[in-house]
Amino acid sequence: xxxxxxxxxxxxxxxxxxxxxxxxxxxxxxxxxxxxxxxxxxxxxxxxxxxxxxxxxxxxxxxxxxxxxxxxxxxxxxxxxxxxxxxxxxxxxxxxxxxxxxxx
Numbered sequence: 252x253x254x255x256x257x258x259x260x261x262x263x264x265x266x267x268x269x270x271x272x273x274x275x276x277x278x279x280x281x282x283x284x285x286x287x288x289x290x291x292x293x294x295x296x297x298x299x300x301x302x303x304x305x306x307x308x309x310x311x312x313x314x315x316x317x318x319x320x321x322x323x324x325x326x327x328x329x330x331x332x333x334x335x336x337x338x339x340x341x342x343x344x345x346x347x348x349x350x351x352x353x354x355x
Contacts, residue, residue: 271330273342275349278318280328292327294346295354296320302336316340 268284275294282288298321304314314336320327333339 265332269330269332271333271339273339273346275346278343280330290328292318292320294343294350296322297343297347300340300343301326302340304336308332318343 264284268282270279270281272279272281277294278292278297280290280292282290297318299317299319301317301319302314303317308314313332313334316330316333316336316339317326318328318330319325
């Protein structure tokens with residue numbers, strides 16, 4: 252029965268090692284617990300934000316977010332297993348709209 256706890260430990264470890272911050276100017280993604288990878292995507296550069304949820308993800312209210320930018324073919328980054336992916340997409344989209352409105 253102790254082998255059932257291993258997936259929980261792995262999930263918690265991955266969860267602790269993922270932070271997504273959205274500011275007015277950029278989305279900052281930090282990955283890793285012991286070693287860190289930090290990626291910044293500037294809000295005006297974002298062209299598409301897609302959300303993907305399987306049935307199981309919908310039940311647990313998590314999902315995957317794919318971000319495409321102007322300079323890339325395909326997605327700049329894919330972030331798996333985020334809580335409230337639709338809310339995150341709405342937040343990034345609202346920041347994009349604010350930036351676009353302020354540039355006019």
